[in-house]
Amino acid sequence: MKHALSVRIGPVGFRIGSDWRAPIEQLTDLYRDYPTAPIADYTVRLFASRAWRRWVRPSVTIGGDYMLPEAAPLPLSQGLLAAEMAMNLQLALGHRRHLLLHASVVERDGRALLMTGESGAGKSTLATLLAAHGWRFMGDEFALLDGETGQIHAFPRLISLKGTSVAAATSAWPDGRFGPLLAGTPKGDIRHLVPPVDAIARMDEPAIPALLLFPRHGFAADTREVPASEAFVRLTQASTNYVALGEAGFAALTGLVRAIPARAIDYPDGATAIRQVEELWART
Amino acid sequence: MRYRAPGADALIATDLDHFTALFHRTSGITHLLASPAPEILATLTTPMTLDELMAALVRDYALADPDRAALSARLDELIASGLVSPA
Structure with missing residues (x-):
């Protein structure tokens, strides 16, 4: 080419x-x-x-x-x-080397927080906000789970911001490097944000998963425990290669949901979500 | 009619709270089972009739209220899911 x-x-x-x-x-x-x-x-x-x-x-x-x-x-x-x-x-x-989970990931002290949910649940926005509050950004699209080690590998590609999350990210990252505004795409207005410098510099450092969240934006603040069986089913649906990996995918995913707690959190706005996440994180 | 389950080496089972996640190696399909399905599969180590299976379940799991029709319905579900086959 x-x-x-x-x-x-x-x-x-x-x-x-x-x-x-x-x-x-x-x-x-x-x-x-x-x-x-x-x-x-x-x-x-x-x-x-x-x-x-x-x-x-x-x-x-x-x-x-x-x-x-x-x-x-x-x-x-x-x-x-x-x-x-x-x-x-x-x-x-x-991809076959890792189990891919459609999730955003941030890290602190070598431990990873995974956030998954349907498009629009706010996982990208939350990861961006948490990265502005001292967390290391590891990715907003795919969490790469290594079935051998149980570790999460970073995939910090450009952050794809949609609609109102553009403004939220701009205020969280006033010095952030943004791509051009792409108006009227099939996915609405989109603007790409380059991940923070340390996210790129440390992208070869994996992290041990510690907490799994299913965030939902636009509701009164609430937290609910998600049983391992429900987390398992939801993550099989959130994985693009679970079926292709066969037995290795089954072992990796059951290992993950048995190892870490899972919570569903509803949140009305970013500031509230950060408080909810920090409270849950302090208890892990 | 006798019922047959896959051998133990064809299944990988992991307990997840009240459910059992089961990977069927032959088909590559993942199942999420609730009791008594895991117990039925664990008991069907050899092909059995409905009555033989019922007797084995009563013996191994101390069933208080054995229900032949319910067990038959559960077996039909397992056949539909591909985990049990008529022998």
């Missing part, structure tokens, strides 16, 4: 190629603090669906080792989003 970038995010190496210069320039700038990947585990390609589409109403088709045939092309102005979506897709469909 004409333009390319190599980047390593935690234990995963990516090579991103593009027919156009602009998305690679944006990615190169946003990932400038990350190491290059000695080996690309996954290749992502951004290409024009027809040759003339490189210039006329350019639209970006996503390609790579793993693809969704029904994925619609995006306009070139959203090339950065296309690259990020494609990188997530490669990992979600191709």
Whole structure:
């Protein structure tokens, strides 16, 4: 491909190629603090669906080792989003070294707090807020659970902020490095935030899972104990490769839910959520 | 009719509070079972008729109120889930 970038995010190496210069320039700038990947585990390609589409109403088709045939092309102005979506897709469909949990992760004292939930539950926002309050950010999309060691590996890719969380993150991180505002994408308005410097510098340090939260935004503050069986079922649904890993996935996931407490927390706003999380954390 | 369960080496069971998580190696399917399903699978070490299974469960688990129709219904559910097969 004409333009390319190599980047390593935690234990995963990516090579991103593009027919156009602009998305690679944006990615190169946003990932400038990350190491290059000695080996690309996954290749992502951004290409024009027809040759003339490189210039006329350019639209970006996503390609790579793993693809969704029904994925619609995006306009070139959203090339950065296309690259990020494609990188997530490669990992979600191709990764076998770890059990992938759709969760955000922050760390303190070598112990990891996992937050999982449906899109919009606020796990990205919460991870961003906690990172602004002394926690190490380990990722807002995937928690990588090592079945051999039981440790969580960091995958601190760009933080994808949607809708109102853009304003929340901007106030939490006034000096944060943000990508361009991508308005009117299929996922609404999106802006990417580069994780804090220490999140990138320490991304090779795994952490021992200590607490699992199922946050829900927009409700009165409440906390409920989640039994291991319920946490297990919800996490099988929150994993993109549980079925593919077979017995190894079963062992890793049952081991996790038996080892750490799980709580569902409802929270009305970020400040309240941080208080709830700190209280729960103090008791673990 | 006799009922047959997979051998012990085909199943991995882990207790999770009131449930048992079960991985069936042959199918690669994960099941979440409530009592008495795990006890039925543990008892069916050899193919058994309904009455033989009932007697074994009464003996091993001290069932206070054995219910033949309920056990038959549970076996039908296990057959539907692929964990028990008619022998």
